[in-house]
Amino acid sequence: MDLQAIVTDTWNALADERGGGTPARYIPALAAVDPCKFGIALATDDGQVACAGDADEKFSIQSISKVFALALALEREGSALWDAVGREPSGDAFNSIVQLEKEKGIPRNPFINSGAIVTTDRFIGRRGVDEAVRDLIDRLRRMGRNPQIDFDQDVARSESEAGERNRALAWFLADFERLLNPVEEVLSVYFRQCALSMSCRQLAESALFLAFDGTDPVTGQKMCSASRARRINALMLLCGHYDNSGQFAFEVGFPGKSGVGGGILASVPGRAAIAVWSPGLNRAGTSLLGAKALAEIARRTGWSVFSGQLPEI
DSSP: OOHHHHHHHHHHHHGGGTTOSBOOOSSHHHHTSOTTOOEEEEEETTSOEEEEESTTSOEEOGGGHHHHHHHHHHHHHGGGGGGTSOOSOOSSOTTOHHHHHHTTTOOSOTTSHHHHHHHHHHHHTTSOHHHHHHHHHHHHHHHHTOTTOEEOHHHHHHHHHTOHHHHHHHHHHHHTTOOSSOHHHHHHHHHHHHTEEEOHHHHHHHTHHHHTTTBOTTTOOBOSOHHHHHHHHHHHHHHTTGGGHHHHHHHTOSOEEEOTTSEEEEEETTTEEEEEEOSOBOTTSSBHHHHHHHHHHHHHHOOOTTSSSOOOO
């Protein structure tokens, strides 16, 4: 199977739709991004990365970072993490305060904002916040095989300045005694985490562990255990796109995690990690063109977690 041809043909087939959807406006730094950007990268276990379009341009990965934070939090906390955050789809907006209050401060899953704040808090543990940020970045640099991976300070500042709803969620969590660390310390890590800047190529390479039982098959770097990688994939499939998760599973058939920066990370267990980027979002906050690209790749490859057997590459 010629994966480079599939990626190139997919990009060409959708190129005229660039600029569709609505870029995130509530974070000023994201509103300034060119809406016509469109990149695809598909990484496989032999070290090859098939790319098209703006695959090497960095963008703000936003909520995609929650996947990596979850892996590291599970490494530190183990199954005790699930005492603080659930594993069910929310059915409500990703930043719902009503649901959090109604359910006594236990977020539905690690990918809605309240759940991600708890996950970040557990990832920090009892160490300093700057140490936790360095840990996250160092791990991503190793997994992505790129020492230049870092967070964008302007985006982090913009996140903080527009972060009233996340502060409200964090104070609710603190009121229910769900946080180990002070609210502003947790949020300082959370905002920087969401401001991680990566290209599609870097993101796909960093996420190969999801498709290969917790370990990068190219370098042997281990991110998490095989059982935890499978559980992260399950949560991505069920909760990775908020209210659009069911539709994404129906149309694409891969575990995935979207971010309001326009990126989507997808895992094809045993085969590949795929990253797409197009800033225009659908109503649920998932990249409109990115989801179409992943659906087209699924169609052209025949890959799906719902098929009896994935075809050989």
